[in-house]
Amino acid sequence: MPNFYAQVASDGRVIGRCEYPQPVEHSALVPVSEEQYGQPGLLFARYKGGQLSGTASLLTADKGELSADGVDAVRVRLLVGDWMSRLDESFSGPVQVTVQGQSQAIQAVKGAATFAVTSREPGLLRIATLGLDRNAELYVKAVKPGER
Structure with missing residues (x-):
């Protein structure tokens, strides 16, 4: 099962999305659900305080x-x-x-x-x-x- 991530810039803007076959830990990657990953608005969201918003x-x-x-x-x-x-x-x-x-x-x-x-x-x-x-x-x- 794939693992879905939002790539987040230092200012909190979501600048990309990716999926990997294995879990990945990186300071610029935030795990997201498959539903969130498929949303066109993901690339307009911000990540702050552990939450996506926008x-x-x-x-x-x-x-x-x-x-x-x-x-x-x-x-x-x-x-x-x-x-x-x-x-x-x-x-x-x-x-x-x-x-x-x-x-x-x-x-x-x-x-x-x-x-x-x-x-x-x-x-x-x-x-x-x-x-x-x-x-x-x-x-x-x-x-x-x-x-x-």
Whole structure:
């Protein structure tokens, strides 16, 4: 049976993962379960105090296109989870979000927030989180008024 490990840098960031047929002891290797090893968020986790931790975000929109009239809005849902992508209902606080490079703090409560995005310019809008261990990005198309 394989032995699974997270490779940890001196600052606690997980920088790799590996498996060996025999147990290995090394100061940079932390044993993890097979489930943890298979999580895509493992490479965004941190190891501190004997625990893996980290924050991840997910952005979804109620529609993929809006009219670039400054009125039509896309409702964006922000979810904040742990490094294993489980909703973190204990998370309440601001999350930095950028829309086309303009940053603002969105207040999440119990790991979730909803906010509206509008545009006056047609084109592809990039919406992204900043400052989390695993950030998310979402693209929404703004079309000329009357083209929808």
